[in-house]
Amino acid sequence: xxxxxxxxxxxxxxxxxxxxxxxxxxxxxxxxxxxxxxxxxxxxxxxxxxxxxxxxxxxxxxxxxxxxxxxxxxxxxxxxxxxxxxxxxxxxxxxxxxxxxxxxxxxxxxxxxxxxxxxxxxxxxxxxxxxxxxxxxx
Amino acid sequence: xxxxxxxxxxxxxxxxxxxxxxxxxxxxxxxxxxxxxxxxxxxxxxxxxxxxxxxxxxxxxxxxxxxxxxxxxxxxxxxxxxxxxxxxxxxxxxxxxxxxxxxxxxxxxxxxxxxxxxxxxxxxxxxxxxxxxxxxxx
DNA sequence: CTAAGCCTTACAGTTAACTCTAAGTCAAGC
DNA sequence: GCTTGACTTAGAGTTAACTGTAAGGCTTAG
Numbered sequence: 001x002x003x004x005x006x007x008x009x010x011x012x013x014x015x016x017x018x019x020x021x022x023x024x025x026x027x028x029x030x031x032x033x034x035x036x037x038x039x040x041x042x043x044x045x046x047x048x049x050x051x052x053x054x055x056x057x058x059x060x061x062x063x064x065x066x067x068x069x070x071x072x073x074x075x076x077x078x079x080x081x082x083x084x085x086x087x088x089x090x091x092x093x094x095x096x097x098x099x100x101x102x103x104x105x106x107x108x109x110x111x112x113x114x115x116x117x118x119x120x121x122x123x124x125x126x127x128x129x130x131x132x133x134x135x136x137x138x
Numbered sequence: 139x140x141x142x143x144x145x146x147x148x149x150x151x152x153x154x155x156x157x158x159x160x161x162x163x164x165x166x167x168x169x170x171x172x173x174x175x176x177x178x179x180x181x182x183x184x185x186x187x188x189x190x191x192x193x194x195x196x197x198x199x200x201x202x203x204x205x206x207x208x209x210x211x212x213x214x215x216x217x218x219x220x221x222x223x224x225x226x227x228x229x230x231x232x233x234x235x236x237x238x239x240x241x242x243x244x245x246x247x248x249x250x251x252x253x254x255x256x257x258x259x260x261x262x263x264x265x266x267x268x269x270x271x272x273x274x275x276x
Numbered sequence: 277c278t279a280a281g282c283c284t285t286a287c288a289g290t291t292a293a294c295t296c297t298a299a300g301t302c303a304a305g306c
Numbered sequence: 307g308c309t310t311g312a313c314t315t316a317g318a319g320t321t322a323a324c325t326g327t328a329a330g331g332c333t334t335a336g
Contacts, residue, residue, distance in 0.1 A: 143313080144312090155312090159315095176313085178314095
């Protein structure tokens with residue numbers, strides 16, 4: 001089975017070797033094998049685990065909490081309930097982020113229209129008296 | 139018209155006075171008025187501007203870039219084109235974030251199902267031989 | 277056989293965005 | 307009149323997540 005050096009793994013995951021060593025130091029790669037010379041050897045399963053780690057990071061989960069999850073994984077079936085609950089919680093977090101992002105998008109789109117109109121008119125003054133709410137200086 | 143102390147403004151915006159002073163120091167509140175005693179006095183329009191600032195922050199825009207935008211606002215109609223383009227770019231950024239978040243959600247939901255099944259079976263081993271891809275140790 | 281370009285370790289430095297401290301001012305309540 | 311508490315300033319400290327440096331060891335192309 002193909003294995004990867006830290007540089008190759010970094011390339012595949014779009015990270016740097018620095019970052020992967022940092023993750024290792026923080027305990028996010030507990031089962032990573034080494035060659036006789038002590039060089040890290042990444043298996044496909046390690047890359048899959050790292051993809052999950054990146055996914056959790058995307059949700060805003062801090063490294064320390066991700067480590068807790070990794071420790072649970074090493075702990076086997078004892079921790080199934082915790083791991084299930086963690087993913088349920090992540091799901092709620094991501095759903096909330098989605099809501100927030102939709103609101104943000106709505107504001108941004110209004111601003112796009114606002115500036116489109118102002119550009120057409122050649123001046124922001126077009127908004128000054130028609131719509132009190134749109135007359136903010138920003 | 140009602141004005142707000144820094145503490146009141148902080149409460150309304152769900153920020154801290156520290157943060158608002160920091161924004162001021164970084165030039166994000168260029169037109170903020172002061173009382174005769176030198177105390178900041180926030181108007182409704184300042185709060186509106188801060189809501190836009192929070193919105194831009196949500197999109198991952200760094201403080202320095204937000205300051206550039208605030209400077210453009212002070213510069214009047216000269217900068218309408220730049221401001222329009224900035225919001226168009228933000229729109230694209232948010233759209234990309236939304237895509238990424240949807241992908242993340244999909245992975246998380248798969249993991250929820252994975253752990254639901256494992257919990258029902260009482261063991262993660264249920265996934266071990268049926269689906270090679272689901273057999274990752276994480 | 278040796279130099280290039282990986283890799284290793286331990287540890288220091290960087291960055292953004294706060295967050296707080298110290299020293300001092302000011303307005304309001306008792 | 308004096309204490310309380312919110313405000314001011316300049317500037318130092320914190321935090322997370324990297325990011326880089328220094329000193330040195332393997333591996334392979336020429």
